[in-house]
Every structure is written in structure tokens, then in C-alpha cells.
Amino acid sequence: MSTYLSLENIGITFPTDKGPLTVLEDVNLKIAKGEFISLIGHSGCGKSTVLNIVAGLLQATTGGVVLENSEVNQPGPDRAVVFQNHSLLPWLTVYDNVRLAVDQVFGKTKSKQERHDWTLHNLELVHMGHALDRRPSEISGGMKQRVGIARALAMEPKVLLMDEPFGALDSLTRTHMQDSLMEIQAELNNTVIMITHDVDEAVLLSDRIVMMSNGPNATVGEILHIELERPRNRLELADDPTYNHYRAEVLRFLHERHAQPDVPSGKPKAKPQEPTPAPVSVAQETPVIEKPTQGHRLTLAVG
Ligand SMILES: Nc1ncnc2c1ncn2[C@@H]1O[C@H](COP(=O)(O)OP(=O)(O)OP(=O)(O)O)[C@@H](O)[C@H]1O
Numbered sequence: 001m002s003t004y005l006s007l008e009n010i011g012i013t014f015p016t017d018k019g020p021l022t023v024l025e026d027v028n029l030k031i032a033k034g035e036f037i038s039l040i041g042h043s044g045c046g047k048s049t050v051l052n053i054v055a056g057l058l059q060a061t062t063g064g065v066v067l068e069n070s071e072v073n074q075p076g077p078d079r080a081v082v083f084q085n086h087s088l089l090p091w092l093t094v095y096d097n098v099r100l101a102v103d104q105v106f107g108k109t110k111s112k113q114e115r116h117d118w119t120l121h122n123l124e125l126v127h128m129g130h131a132l133d134r135r136p137s138e139i140s141g142g143m144k145q146r147v148g149i150a151r152a153l154a155m156e157p158k159v160l161l162m163d164e165p166f167g168a169l170d171s172l173t174r175t176h177m178q179d180s181l182m183e184i185q186a187e188l189n190n191t192v193i194m195i196t197h198d199v200d201e202a203v204l205l206s207d208r209i210v211m212m213s214n215g216p217n218a219t220v221g222e223i224l225h226i227e228l229e230r231p232r233n234r235l236e237l238a239d240d241p242t243y244n245h246y247r248a249e250v251l252r253f254l255h256e257r258h259a260q261p262d263v264p265s266g267k268p269k270a271k272p273q274e275p276t277p278a279p280v281s282v283a284q285e286t287p288v289i290e291k292p293t294q295g296h297r298l299t300l301a302v303g
């Protein structure tokens with residue numbers, strides 16, 4: 001695999017009232033062009049912090065990020081971010097929110113008409129062509145999220161960084177957006193890092209699922225390779241033993257190997273939020289899990 005985006009020995013320590021807090025330590029990840037990576041881990045482990053470092057919004061204390069052989073240490077249009085809470089400019093219409101980004105990136109390379117068409121094209125991709133003149137306060141949370149995604153895609157970024165992009169959507173809109181994202185990514189071959197808490201979403205969309213250990217000093221715990229053929233169909237996969245095996249692997253990581261941080265002794269441990277999956281019978285393929293060791297990555301086959 002040739003590396004396109006590389007997270008190298010990333011660590012970050014924040015000053016706090018109780019002294020320095022090391023949130024991330026030795027985070028290493030090599031990503032190929034066009035790969036779809038999901039980042040999964042318990043709340044507060046440091047997922048958004050990783051994404052913000054890749055976006056150039058936060059500076060790592062140790063290590064760094066390399067994109068196409070250049071070090072990244074500030075934000076740039078080559079890395080578009082879809083934030084956890086949509087971040088549209090409230091005084092601009094839906095159209096103008098996207099058009100502003102298009103003008104910033106393509107002001108010198110596309111004509112006015114091309115920029116207009118490109119803005120419309122991206123809003124239509126996320127089915128927002130009918131609400132061009134509305135302001136963010138006049139549309140729903142799901143619609144705002146879709147405009148945020150259109151804005152990010154319209155910048156044709158090298159890397160698309162998404163922080164729980166569908167977390168606030170109702171399940172119907174969410175499945176629709178997941179399917180659209182798979183289509184868009186198949187067409188444009190974007191390199192994506194997406195944070196999610198949704199195990200099914202992670203398995204359905206990803207080439208690899210990066211599972212983070214609990215913080216402080218959080219790092220890459222394990223990496224699960226999702227070797228399901230594309231295009232993927234959620235209905236067909238529902239009964240697929242390999243799909244269910246991957247799903248169970250992620251749940252096991254989250255609820256057994258890296259269960260929620262310890263509760264005080266004497267009290268029972270918190271129960272998993274997700275229902276425990278039915279035991280998986282024989283998987284047709286053997287998932288590959290990478291276990292990072294110090295400085296090296298060991299590839300294990302898990303039966
Ligand atoms: N600027 C900061 N100063 C101090 N601590 C911070 C700062 N930013 C983040 N943290 C701490 O870093 C840890 C990781 O935060 P982060 O937002 O990355 O978690 P997360 O995995 O994205 O959680 P969630 O799933 O809830 O969104 C938390 O303990 C948080 O309090």
C-alpha cells in the first residue's frame with residue numbers, strides 16, 4: 001500500500017487545572033489514497049482531537065501529519081471538515097454557504113457560470129436543490145448537515161474529514177446519506193476519515209475500522225480490515241456472515257477488550273449500550289486485525 005496520508009507518532013497534551021493531560025499518545029496510521037477509514041472508540045477517548053490535528057486546527061505536541069509528502073500544520077482546502085455540530089454561516093442562504101467555499105477554492109480556476117453550476121451540482125447530490133434560498137435557521141438539523149456535506153464535497157478536498165456526520169439524523173435520512181456517501185466516494189475516490197459511534201455504519205462504509213483505546217493516553221487499539229465487495233448493499237449484507245463477524249469484532253473491542261473506563265470498585269461495570277450480538281457461526285472469510293506494537297504493526301488473522 002502506498003501511503004497518501006500519514007499520522008506519525010501523534011501525541012497531544014493539554015494543560016488543565018489538575019496539571020497536564022495527555023489525551024493522545026503514539027497514534028500511528030498510514031492511509032492510502034481513496035481509502036475510507038472509520039474511527040471508533042468510546043466518548044472522550046480523543047477521536048475529534050485526532051481529526052482536528054489532521055485538519056490542522058490543533059497542533060500535536062509530538063509527531064505530526066504528512067499528506068502527500070508534505071507536513072500539515074494548518075488548515076487548508078485540501079482537507080475539508082464536516083463537524084459534529086453543523087457549522088453553516090447563519091446569515092447566508094443554503095446556496096451561498098456552499099458558493100462561498102466554491103468561490104474560495106475555485107475563484108481563479110472556474111468561471112462564474114461553472115462555479116454556479118458546481119454549487120448546484122453538489123447541493124443536488126445531497127438532495128438540497130429545493131431549498132437554495134433558505135437560511136440555516138429555516139431548515140432542519142438533518143438538512144443543515146447535508147448542506148455541510150455538500151460544502152465539503154464541493155471543495156474537492158484531497159481528504160474529507162467527518163466528525164459523526166450523520167449522528168443527529170433520523171434513521172431514514174441517515175441510511176439515505178450513507179448510501180449517497182458510498183456512491184459519491186465510489187465516483188470521486190475521496191480519501192475519508194469518518195468518526196462514528198454506529199457500528200453498522202462503520203462496517204458498511206469502511207475499508208478499515210480504526211478502533212481507539214480509552215484515554216487518557218489513547219492510541220490506536222486495533223485495526224479491522226473490512227473486505228466486503230463494493231458496491232455494498234445494506235439489505236444483502238444484513239444476513240451475510242462475514243458482515244456480522246466484522247460487526248461482532250467491533251462490538252467485542254468496545255465492550256470487552258476496551259470496555260468503558262472503570263467504575264469504582266464494588267459497583268458492577270456498566271452494561272453495553274448496544275445489544276450483544278448473537279454468536280456468529282462460521283465466518284466465510286477470516287477478518288484481519290492489525291495490532292499495533294511499539295513502532296511496528298503486527299498483522300493477525302482472527303478466526
Ligand atoms: N482544549 C482542550 N483542553 C483540555 N482538554 C481537552 C481539550 N480538547 C479536548 N480535551 C479532552 O480530550 C479528551 C478527548 O476529547 P475528544 O473531543 O477528542 O473526544 P471524542 O473521542 O471525540 O469524544 P466524543 O465521542 O464524545 O465526541 C476529552 O477528555 C476532552 O475533555
Ligand SMILES: [Mg+2]
Pocket residue numbers: 047048049084163
Ligand atoms: Mg468527538
